[in-house]
Amino acid sequence: MTEEDKELIQLLRGFSPEQSSEVDFMARLQSQMETIDLVKKHIEKERRRNKYAVISAALTGCIVGILMTLALPFLFTAIEQLALWVVVSISALCSTLAVYYLARTLFKSEQCNYMPLSTRVSLP
Amino acid sequence: MNREQFILHTTRNLEDIRRLLTALCCGNSSLADDIAQDSLLKAYISIDSLRDESNFRSWIMRIAYTTFLNNKRAHQINENIEAAISLASTEATDSSFKYQELYEALNRLTPTERTSVALYYLEGYSIKEVASIIGSKPDAVKQHIYRGRTHLRNLLEK
16 A cells, blocks of 8 residues: 555544534424424324224125025025126125225224414315 | 434434435535435335345345436436535535535546545445445445546546
């Protein structure tokens, strides 16, 4: 390693540029972190809501499907089996979707407490 | 890692992160601070991906490096070093003048060379660690450091 190299390395190793206030930097960072925390909380709530809605919808779909299948012999025996199955499927699907949306509404998270009172809104 | 631990680790490594980014931004301390903020926020968002807290420093440096590269690609940092120096000088006049030649020389290096040199000499990382941070092979890093050092030496001699 040459003498110039050594000088250069010394210059680089001693590099300590003047920085703006660390306190200000951390204050700015923490305020942005708070915003991230709020968004994370909101996403978590949404995820939980969606999970409950999916579970409720799946259960309802299964139950309605089973009930309709059991009731099949007593229903419109004259109608073709295929047509009945279409009815069964549509009923199950409609119930599933209806319960999904209903569950999303029922499990609606509380109002956003972190927002100022004037801007509080109900989440969809 | 929770929020308090993240802040604790950040505070411990803040000076190193800002110094590295100031070198990568060739003395533009405002830009360096903005990139540092972005990097730390990205790190905070993906905090769950950090398995071992002892790797925090390398992990945050890798994020800082990629954020710097993304920022450079997005905004094409002004190649005119005088503009960068004038920005930096508003906040740290003495320091900017002190390192003006170094910043000018660093500005002529490629981002990879600059980062390799900065991580190796400024932050004291080993070749292997630098390779893991910039996502390259140790032999390539050695080349980057050698080339960067030669360029810097030549530029500073002029």
